[in-house]
Amino acid sequence: MVGQVSARRAAGVVLQMVRDGRIAGRAVLLAGQPGTGKTAIATALASALGYDTPFTSMAGSEIYSLEMSKTEALTQAIRKSIGVRIKEESEIIEGEVVEVQIERPATGEGTKVGKLILKTTDMETVYDLGGKMIDSILKEKVQSGDVITIDKATGKITRLGRSFTRARDYDATGQQTRFVQCPEGELQKRKEVVHTVTLHEIDVINSRAHGFLALFSGDTGEIKPEVREQINGKVAEWREEGKAEIIPGVLFIDEVHMLDIECFSFLNRALENEMSPIVIMATNRGITRIRGTNYKSPHGIPLDLLDRMIIVPTAPYDQKELREILSIRCEEEDCQLSDEALTILTRISMETSLRYGIQLITTSSLIARKRKAPEVQMEDVKRAYELFLDEGRSVQFLKEYQKEFMFNENEEEENQMEIN
Amino acid sequence: MTDWVSRLRNAKKSCLTQGNLKKVHYELEKDLELVEEYNMDTGVLTRRAWRRKANLGGEGDWDVEIGDQEPPRFQKDTWLIKEDPNQPFVTRRITKNILEWRIRNLPYPMEMYSVTADAEKRCLVVRTSNKRYFKRLSIPELDRVNLAPQQDAVQFVHKYNTLIITYKKPPEVIQQEKIIFEDVKNLQSNTNDPNDCKVS
Numbered sequence: 001m002v003g004q005v006s007a008r009r010a011a012g013v014v015l016q017m018v019r020d021g022r023i024a025g026r027a028v029l030l031a032g033q034p035g036t037g038k039t040a041i042a043t044a045l046a047s048a049l050g051y052d053t054p055f056t057s058m059a060g061s062e063i064y065s066l067e068m069s070k071t072e073a074l075t076q077a078i079r080k081s082i083g084v085r086i087k088e089e090s091e092i093i094e095g096e097v098v099e100v101q102i103e104r105p106a107t108g109e110g111t112k113v114g115k116l117i118l119k120t121t122d123m124e125t126v127y128d129l130g131g132k133m134i135d136s137i138l139k140e141k142v143q144s145g146d147v148i149t150i151d152k153a154t155g156k157i158t159r160l161g162r163s164f165t166r167a168r169d170y171d172a173t174g175q176q177t178r179f180v181q182c183p184e185g186e187l188q189k190r191k192e193v194v195h196t197v198t199l200h201e202i203d204v205i206n207s208r209a210h211g212f213l214a215l216f217s218g219d220t221g222e223i224k225p226e227v228r229e230q231i232n233g234k235v236a237e238w239r240e241e242g243k244a245e246i247i248p249g250v251l252f253i254d255e256v257h258m259l260d261i262e263c264f265s266f267l268n269r270a271l272e273n274e275m276s277p278i279v280i281m282a283t284n285r286g287i288t289r290i291r292g293t294n295y296k297s298p299h300g301i302p303l304d305l306l307d308r309m310i311i312v313p314t315a316p317y318d319q320k321e322l323r324e325i326l327s328i329r330c331e332e333e334d335c336q337l338s339d340e341a342l343t344i345l346t347r348i349s350m351e352t353s354l355r356y357g358i359q360l361i362t363t364s365s366l367i368a369r370k371r372k373a374p375e376v377q378m379e380d381v382k383r384a385y386e387l388f389l390d391e392g393r394s395v396q397f398l399k400e401y402q403k404e405f406m407f408n409e410n411e412e413e414e415n416q417m418e419i420n
Numbered sequence: 421m422t423d424w425v426s427r428l429r430n431a432k433k434s435c436l437t438q439g440n441l442k443k444v445h446y447e448l449e450k451d452l453e454l455v456e457e458y459n460m461d462t463g464v465l466t467r468r469a470w471r472r473k474a475n476l477g478g479e480g481d482w483d484v485e486i487g488d489q490e491p492p493r494f495q496k497d498t499w500l501i502k503e504d505p506n507q508p509f510v511t512r513r514i515t516k517n518i519l520e521w522r523i524r525n526l527p528y529p530m531e532m533y534s535v536t537a538d539a540e541k542r543c544l545v546v547r548t549s550n551k552r553y554f555k556r557l558s559i560p561e562l563d564r565v566n567l568a569p570q571q572d573a574v575q576f577v578h579k580y581n582t583l584i585i586t587y588k589k590p591p592e593v594i595q596q597e598k599i600i601f602e603d604v605k606n607l608q609s610n611t612n613d614p615n616d617c618k619v620s
Contacts, residue, residue, distance in 0.1 A: 093501070115504065122547065122554035126504040133500045155500035186554055 003321035004037050010312040011041050015048055018250060018278055027271060029256070029306070030282040031299055032314030035354040038282040041314070042252045045280070054083040054198050054249030054277075060258030071266050072222050078270055079199040079228075081277035083247035084235055087194050091152040093127070094189060095120050096163045096182045097144050102134055118148075120183045130155075147180050152188075154195055196247060199275075202231050232275070248277045256281035257300035260292030264302050271308060281309070322349045322357070329358055335365040336375040344381050352390040360384050424564040425599055437609040441466070444604055456604075457487070463601050465514055485560060486512045508553055514561070517594070521557055521585040528552070530578040535585055537569035544569060544585065557585070565592040 030038040046055040063073040095118035102114040114129035145166035149158045161178035207227045238244035288300040323346045349357030364384035368376040431446040446454040451473035467487030508525045532549045544557040573588040
């Protein structure tokens, strides 16, 4: 990450508080102009929290759905962000990977088919992989020779190390590579494992229709309040008995000004609950109307809620930071930019916006490729700048040529009527 | 009288008859259910299945001890990982005098198998000499009368891709099953069959 030193420092403090379990029940607001890295800070915070802390990310407009009421969507989001760490006996598969076969259909569409062959010193078995499992195997980069365990219920993969028999396969194995024995006996075992489930997952398990009706239950839709109450009671019981531990996670709501007054008052109440996650919100609005009312308020958030929050401002990037971000972005997109081009691109980003500058990277590199140049030069950036309007120039253009566009006559008539 | 018999006698029971089959449902303790199905003509148990409520709630799956596995219910593609259908799987059956395991999808020839009784861990161990298959088979019937398995009661044959292992029931097991069957016979069955839909 580049720049935003003070905002990042603030995020670091928030992270520490989350880790210590201090401010569960309070909220953080990231406020700043468009393109100042609010979302980037939130995602970085999520990855810093690690695997065990639930992190839910949603956009403010996501709660408007025809299938679910607004408060239900918010409740689900909140409950997805509260984890329960519990010890449970679960079926695990432990073995050395013999082979991973993952086939994508030739057309590029449809479901992937995957097989995993695992062995112990005594046996070998072929497993079929479901879609989610294929993804996590690809993500974990599981390869033959690894010794892994898979939790059958949750699909969580743990890599124990590499098998001793494969120790000589590579000369250059990293220092952190651990060599382990191939397991013995049966592949499937029952073991007590500690895993983290979210409250929402427990809700879903308990609200699923039983038996014959299970055929028709697709998505769970709304969950009955009685089910939730029952689960809250049970979790509190486990907690008292020391069986379970509650981990407040993080709920990130982007574009929070899209929520309306009902959601805000709901959030207000939800934050008072003792089992509440940390809510991080981001907005790019200044003083604006609160959705669903005619009142104006800073960031479009009612003052009472605003009062509960820690507000972290993000400031626009300066020239040096912009240059660094742009060059990182160039690397990501495999573009070669000459120094001159980068300088002019930085100037453009300063004057217009960072996002526009980033758009110009790809477009100008395509222009450069057209004239078969290995590197993007100043002329290519200039050409792209002429071809594509930024927001400021687009507004100016519209002001000048408004009359030529459609539906313009009506407006003029209206104006005349007003004069009359 | 053994623990097992008293445990069944203390359980909350309900029962129903369909043709010559009598099905008994036991609620053994909180969150633990047992279902047995008896053929009343022969007096032999044809199915026995267990279900334990999961810690997190929700209905668990039936764990079939005796009889065929439940046919796979319609599932959305929510499963994560499962054994390939061509992999070996075990089904159990009991008759009047023997306990029987059938392990299907085992293609190796007869001389490659070994089945040993592990008295310490109270199970039978199936191995193949090519190290492709390994399984510990527990023997709940022997556990219930507190006996360890004996090697000389074990026999096995291989045909049609299937390894069939038989274990001769010791007299204690036969005695206990007789007592339980007497109890089952005396159970008052629920007369209205839930599958019998009356059309009005």
